[in-house]
Amino acid sequence: MIEVQHLTKRYGRVTAVEDVSFRVERGEIFGFLGPNGAGKTTTMRILTGFIPPTEGKAIVAGFDVFDQPIEAKRRTGYLPETPPLYPDMSVIEYLTFVAKIKGVPTAERRQRIQAVMERTRIDDMADRLCSKLSKGYRQRVGLAQAIVHNPDVLILDEPTAGLDPKQIIETRELIKELAGDHTIILSTHILPEVSQTCQRVVIINKGHVVALDTPDNLTARLRGSETMYVQVDTNGLDAAGALQRIAGVTRVAESDRRDGLVGYEIESQHGRDVRRDLARAVVSNGWGLLELRPMRMSLEEIFLSLTTEETPTPMPAITEGEPVHE
Amino acid sequence: MSNILAIAHKELKSYFASPIAYIVIGLFALLYGYFYVAILAYFVRQSLQMSEFGGQGPQAMDINQQLIRPLMTNVTILVLFVMPMVTMRTYSEEKRSGTIELLLTSPLTDFQIIMGKFLGALALWGIMLLVSMIHLAILFVYGREWKPLLTAYLGLLLLGGCFLSVGLFISTLTKNQVVAFMLTFTVFLFLWIITWIGSFAGPTVDSLTQYLSIIDHFDDFGKGVIDTTHVIYYVSFITFGLFLTAKSVDSERWRA
Ligand SMILES: Nc1ncnc2c1ncn2[C@@H]1O[C@H](COP(=O)(O)OP(=O)(O)OP(=O)(O)O)[C@@H](O)[C@H]1O
């Protein structure tokens, strides 16, 4: 549905995005993860035809964004970083205008607008001026605007930025609902968002793709070593020595102790499952096994380790901070 | 075409949603009225003097030469002040608020967006001209000399179109409305005084600047004559202004 090939974008001497490639399949929710200035917005602007790439190409819904912009744009819905609202229009006037320029046929327009207003829960704001909307509602109108022409592809730049927790959950639910008939790319620097909503994630940093995988695989891949948590009833005895002797275990640390129950964090070599041996050791010592579970490294940690790692090639000059929106 | 109209409609509505439309229409109508009354008073005094000296009364005087032409000359000066207010926000505001991202990622061509914006502004100018006609209603009532008025208004519409196309171009250059206004006004002033420069600089330059001067081409319209050369001049001028706008929008895309 979306294919990006060796995309590079330079602003003068600043390289915002360099050699980015990925594919997104139909119906997928694809996450774009990266810190400020990573090049998320730049990539999305290229995909939506707002700016041309310096090199490379992008194909959206079967059309080259650069060679057949009108066809590609017809099939794309876009929510920019700041929802592009006209302050002096009411919500319904605004959506009517957007429906017109997106090519929604006159006969279907009214009904389409009603449907998206219900879907994004803004129907009670239909006659409110856009300038009088709260941040959360602006974001929702932005989303309504992006789906009014029922596009194949939805590109959402930080759709949950600035929303309160309840709105964030609602928005994520909405995005998941939409995924069925739309292919979605969303950018974020909120990590739980990615693991909760996206099927695949690309992590970019300073314009480079650092990793591309499912959230689960990324988590797995990044665990250099695996960590287990066990809780045992030893009647006050120290189990650390016995656990340490299990083949493959590299480190044992007591993490909590309460009412005679002791919890241990056990690190083992990467790719080696020590759960069976652990259970056997506990039982053969006559202790009670109360809990045994893998401790996952949170995506946060992955993210940090990914984006703080240095890229092998020397980087061109990159300015940090807010991009200048020209 | 429906895309162009959608944009034009949105533009026109946005003028009326802000004070801009009321300010420019009010200002134009007011100053127009002032010039009209002043020139009419002068005209009436003149004709009374003529009848005292045994002339045949007011009717015999040339309303066209004595009234409409001087009026139109003054109106062209008004255009100079009012038009930058109309165009200053067309692109600047879209760039500042980020709505340009909506327009440029919608299935629209640059041509449709530019034409829509131009026609929206031209429609506002048309409304201003209509409002100003109230002053002239009395001349229609007397049933005389309506032809030079019509041609003068056609000329004004075209003349305004020229200024609008230049103003549109300038508003693509900045996201600051005030800068857009100042720059537009300066360019208009230059386009306006270019004739005077010519008249000081000798005959060859003079004929060149006369050709370039938007105002000089208006003269015949004020006399009640539609000369195709002038119409073609204005239409080409507008086309050129819109062409510059298109170029600017396109190059912006590569820079942004
Ligand atoms: N118009 C521009 N002119 C010059 N440099 C720009 C422009 N837009 C973006 N950049 C630069 O390109 C790089 C990538 O910016 P981009 O906006 O794509 O980052 P982002 O990942 O969206 O960041 P954020 O999380 O802050 O939104 C940044 O270094 C930025 O300064």
Ligand SMILES: [Mg+2]
């Ligand atoms: Mg961004």
